Amino acid sequence: MPSSIPKRILPRPTALTEAFWRGGADGRLRIACCRTCGLYLHPPVPICRACLGREIGFEPVSGHAVVESFTVNHQAWRPDLAEPYVIAVVELVEQPGLRLTTNIVGCDPAEVFVGQAVVVTFEAVEDLFLPLFRPD
Amino acid sequence: MRPLPRSAAITGIGVSQIGRRLGVDGLTLAIQATLRAIADAGLSPGKIDGLACWPGRMSDGSGSSPVGIWDLKEALGLGLSWYAGGVEGPAQLSSVLNAVLAVSSGHARHVLCFRSSTEGSARVAASSGATDDAQPRIEDASQWLLPSNALSLANYAALAAQRHMHRFGTTREHLAWIALNGRRNASLNPDAIYRAPLTLDDYMAARMISTPLSLYDCDVPVDGAIAVVVSAADAAADTRVPPIWIEAISGALRGRALWDHWDPTDWAGIDAAHRLWSMTELQPADIDFAQLYDGFSIVALMWLEALGFCAPGESGDFIERGTRIARDGALPLNTCGGQLSAGRLHGLGLLHEAVLQLRGEAAARQLPQPARIAAVSNGAGPIGACMLLVRD
Numbered sequence: 119m120p121s122s123i124p125k126r127i128l129p130r131p132t133a134l135t136e137a138f139w140r141g142g143a144d145g146r147l148r149i150a151c152c153r154t155c156g157l158y159l160h161p162p163v164p165i166c167r168a169c170l171g172r173e174i175g176f177e178p179v180s181g182h183a184v185v186e187s188f189t190v191n192h193q194a195w196r197p198d199l200a201e202p203y204v205i206a207v208v209e210l211v212e213q214p215g216l217r218l219t220t221n222i223v224g225c226d227p228a229e230v231f232v233g234q235a236v237v238v239t240f241e242a243v244e245d246l247f248l249p250l251f252r253p254d
Numbered sequence: 255m256r257p258l259p260r261s262a263a264i265t266g267i268g269v270s271q272i273g274r275r276l277g278v279d280g281l282t283l284a285i286q287a288t289l290r291a292i293a294d295a296g297l298s299p300g301k302i303d304g305l306a307c308w309p310g311r312m313s314d315g316s317g318s319s320p321v322g323i324w325d326l327k328e329a330l331g332l333g334l335s336w337y338a339g340g341v342e343g344p345a346q347l348s349s350v351l352n353a354v355l356a357v358s359s360g361h362a363r364h365v366l367c368f369r370s371s372t373e374g375s376a377r378v379a380a381s382s383g384a385t386d387d388a389q390p391r392i393e394d395a396s397q398w399l400l401p402s403n404a405l406s407l408a409n410y411a412a413l414a415a416q417r418h419m420h421r422f423g424t425t426r427e428h429l430a431w432i433a434l435n436g437r438r439n440a441s442l443n444p445d446a447i448y449r450a451p452l453t454l455d456d457y458m459a460a461r462m463i464s465t466p467l468s469l470y471d472c473d474v475p476v477d478g479a480i481a482v483v484v485s486a487a488d489a490a491a492d493t494r495v496p497p498i499w500i501e502a503i504s505g506a507l508r509g510r511a512l513w514d515h516w517d518p519t520d521w522a523g524i525d526a527a528h529r530l531w532s533m534t535e536l537q538p539a540d541i542d543f544a545q546l547y548d549g550f551s552i553v554a555l556m557w558l559e560a561l562g563f564c565a566p567g568e569s570g571d572f573i574e575r576g577t578r579i580a581r582d583g584a585l586p587l588n589t590c591g592g593q594l595s596a597g598r599l600h601g602l603g604l605l606h607e608a609v610l611q612l613r614g615e616a617a618a619r620q621l622p623q624p625a626r627i628a629a630v631s632n633g634a635g636p637i638g639a640c641m642l643l644v645r646d
Binding site for chain 2: 125126127128129130131132135161186187188189190191192193195196199203205207215217218219220221232248
């Protein structure tokens with residue numbers, strides 16, 4: 119089991135995405151949300167695809183999610199990626215289909231399963247707080 | 255609305271030399287393939303008035319698509335009435351779909367479609383070089399994937415495969431039969447990259463790439479180029495060989511345009527196939543053979559379902575341990591070996607093979623039974639297109 123996930127390619131936050139990538143500073147996951155109809159929108163967009171509402175804000179969510187799918191990566195796509203690590207798509211409990219691609223950390227990769235309850239944990243990198251998930 | 259039937263045909267095909275590491279630049283490969291396709295059609299470069307490619311030139315060092323529209327136009331001295339290249343289209347068949355639109359609307363008579371790749375050589379260069387410590391930050395849609403070190407399409411295909419297994423009970427052995435079928439067919443293709451026999455035991459013992467996908471579930475990067483000529487119906491009479499008619503082609507997209515939403519029952523291939531069948535009187539049972547995208551084994555299974563050859567989730571059992579999709583089976587699949595064994599020719603290799611079979615020019619691997627109607631599909635996840643080809 120890797121002690122940490124290797125070096126990452128990092129996002130450059132913009133006005134549209136900053137609240138997601140930096141909002142975890144206080145330990146809360148923040149997701150774009152339509153102020154008109156309440157639909158969560160991830161990845162964040164400046165309009166609601168359901169009601170076309172233009173007033174989009176970021177709301178703290180519980181951080182609880184379920185593993186929707188996962189894969190244990192074994193291939194060293196880069197020389198520093200030799201250890202197996204878990205890539206997962208998690209679905210936040212707040213809304214069906216509200217998915218994030220992330221890593222599952224804090225357990226052996228062999229222990230991850232579809233349907234597993236997980237909770238957000240943040241990895242601070244430079245000026246960012248990357249939302250990762252661990253068993254709940 | 256239904257497009258006009260038989261408004262376009264494939265009138266020429268060409269392939270360059272193909273190999274793991276040729277040490278030949280992408281433009282030279284593209285020139286080999288395109289000149290062969292033009293000659294195959296009985297045309298000269300002066301008759302080509304349209305040019306199309308997907309995804310266009312990518313200057314990312316991956317070798318994935320080192321040649322674009324302007325490179326080839328300049329090299330061959332083409333005079334173009336119409337051209338189209340670029341990444342935002344329904345996968346590899348985008349060039350062909352665009353060409354059909356161009357010739358059927360009168361914007362061009364003979365459109366040359368091509369794809370060149372030097373991924374075989376680029377892979378070697380990447381694995382022997384130092385990594386870049388100062389990775390630039392990203393702000394496009396890849397920011398939702400790459401920071402998780404989901405760095406390869408293999409990871410996204412693995413996530414889709416896991417969903418398929420969890421929901422439908424699909425197994426590694428089901429995936430294996432796609433790989434084994436490809437290898438069996440590749441043994442009859444002198445241009446295939448891997449031709450040595452592959453057994454189920456070999457497959458099961460292979461190292462994992464990204465669970466549940468192992469080495470033999472992933473196609474093989476190569477150096478090579480493919481080209482096809484798409485001609486207007488009336489212009490097809492100018493060409494050397496009997497036209498292979500494009501009965502229907504579609505690249506619809508109705509679901510989410512996100513790789514992490516690639517669900518077995520909701521992805522671009524399903525949208526494209528649904529639209530495809532609405533354009534024709536033909537039905538899945540009419541198809542003599544299929545060339546379905548197999549950049550990863552799971553993708554071929556998902557295309558079998560998307561195109562309605564079997565019900566959603568049933569592709570694993572449908573292929574009947576490879577017998578149904580064998581060259582003497584009811585639905586021969588990927589008769590050149592597919593990308594898993596013949597090499598990653600980016601979908602157009604499968605189209606090239608379909609045309610060879612329909613013409614009866616597939617030599618040792620020519621199907622024993624009559625082959626008059628073919629289905630071809632390309633792409634995965636949020637990008638997918640499919641087409642039906644018919645020989646008179």
